Amino acid sequence: MAKKLVRFFAPLLVVGGGIGIFMVLHATKPEPEKSSEKARPVSVYTATAERRPLTLEVSTQGEVRPRTELDIVSQVSGRIIEVSPEFTEGGLISAGETLLRIEDVDYRLATHEAEAGVAEAQVGLEQALADADVARKQLRNEPDASALALKKPQVAQARARLAAAEASLEQARLNLERTRISLPFNGRFTSTRADRGQFVSAGTVIGHAFATDVVEIRLPLADAQLASLDLPIGYSAPAGSGLPVTFSARVAGEPQQWRGRLTRLDAAIDPGSRTLYGLAEVHSPYDENVSDKGMPLAVGLFVEATITGRRLSDATVIPAAGLRAGDTVYLIASDGTLDIRQVNVLQRNAEQAVIREGLEGGEKIVISAIRNPIQGMAIVGIDDDATALATNH
Template identity: 60%
Template sequence: MTKKLVKILAPVVVIAVSAGAYALLQATRPEPEKNSDGPRPTSVYTTGVSQQATALEVITQGEVRSRTEIDLVSQVGGRVVSVSPEFVEGGRIEPGVPLLQVEDADYRLALSQARSRMADAELAVQQALADQDVARKQLRNDPNASDLALKKPQVAQARALREAARASLEQAELDLERTRFTLPFAGRVASTRVHIGQFITPGTVLGKVFGTELVEVRLPLNNQQLASLGLPIGYIAPAGGGLPVTFSAQVAGEIHQWQGKLVRLDASVDADTRMLYAIAEVADPYGSAASASGMPLAVGLFVDARIEGRYLPSAMTIPASALRAGNMVYLINGEDRLEIRGVTVAHASTERAIISAGLEPGERVITSAIRNPVEGMALVAVDAEEATP
């Protein structure tokens, strides 16, 4: 009976002791300290808004192409008997220097025949004039003498035949001259399609060549970039004028730069891209306009372009990192609170933004990211320039 009572009371005693110990611990626990401070301010990097004279700069890209690029096409037929050593891909072309020579024996014979016909025609004219002089003397007392009797049609016919003979002679001379293939400009050979001994016909494409006296770079511009240039659509620079352009590209492991000028804008907007294209030119790209280390601005090279745009005598400048999506900026006001403000952007690049309205000199803009920004939230400013090592 006693053992049965112990088994019943033991759990009750354990529960009672545990409850008493819990009550004692609750009664004697220390009270937690209450934090009377508010939320901890967020630290942000800031920089001051500066007002200064600024020249806007537009950055774009384009491919270098020759202003003159043509197919070299034969105007006469025959067998190729001579090929210049420069008539290879990359070969140098000088004005008036033959690149190819077609066998000219047939054309020399044709020229001799044309000269013979010209001599016969000249003799016929002189004979017709002599006959006309005789007829005029014989019929000088006949007031009704016909033109045929006076040999006028015969003289006209002889003169017409002489003109035809002269045209044939000029054509023969021209065909002989065309057996030597030359170009009127300096350039380079892009590709060749014929070799010595090959027979060609009129219209045969012999190769492709391009001029090196002047190259162009076609540069796409969006609406904001066009505004930064301050030029109208269809702009054409005066002779010797144009906006300065600096081209750069990495060639053979080095960054090279070349100088050129923006000389015109297209008169229409591209219907597919909605971009307006500008044309910049570089004269003598393989010679005097080569980079400082002698690298030419080669045709086909893809280059970055920096165009010097319009000049602003007084503009608000902030780092590019301070400009947020939707042309918004974050500022820290005099009470160290966040202020979100919309601004008018005159120009933006990867390095800076030019603000035409919405900011005042000396205001502090935030350049660092803010997680979940809320207007009026507490901030602690850290100067971005001082924080930079």
């Protein structure tokens, strides 16, 4: 019986003893030392918000295209008997220069035939006028004489025949002139589809060319970029004016630049991209307005464009690293704490941001990263330093 009691109470005594020892140890444990030091402020790199005059610039891009381009079409039929050496891809076009000449024997014969028809019609008109004069004299005492008796319809018919003959002669001369194919502008060929000895019919496309007097570049513009230009939708510049534009591209392994002007804005927003397109022009891109390295602004080239926008007399400018997501900036308040502020951004690019509202000149902007930023947290600024900023980036 005693053994059974020992087996029953022994585990209970062990558990009770353990609990008692734990309670004694817990009651006698030493109190942890409490530190009176405050949280260490976070060190950040800063830059000063500047207020200064500024000319806004808008960066975009587009493809160079000719303002005038067309298919060269033969207006008469015949065999090609002469071809200009420049009638080839890339060939130079001079206004009025003969590019192709079609055999004109048939058209010269048609011109001679039309001239003979005019001479015959003139004789017929003279005869009709003479007959009318005789009839008028014979019937001068007949007040009721009819127009037919006075030969008036015959004269009208003779005049109509002469007019028709003269029109035929004019058409014959025009067809003869059209055997010589030329263009009214200076330009370049992009393709040719005819050669000497080939027979072409009226309406046959024999080549494609574009004018080199002016090239155009369509430039997409977002709403914020439109604000930087300060131009209305549907803007059209007076002749010879417009906002200055600098175009740049890498050609022949070297950076090239050209100058042009923004002359108009579309009157409607593109429904697919929700952007507005502007049109820039460059005059004489193949001779006068080449790049500083002598490279022409070639059709088909994709270029970067920098448009000079409006002039601000007093703008607040901060480094691009100081503008955070959601158009917010981190500032160091006068009491050394973090101030997270919403601002109204007028323009931003890879280098700087221009603030419209919400920021004053001289305020310290945080340009380095902050882990878990909290309004009012303690921070200490390190004056803006180019090396530190580069390291941070």
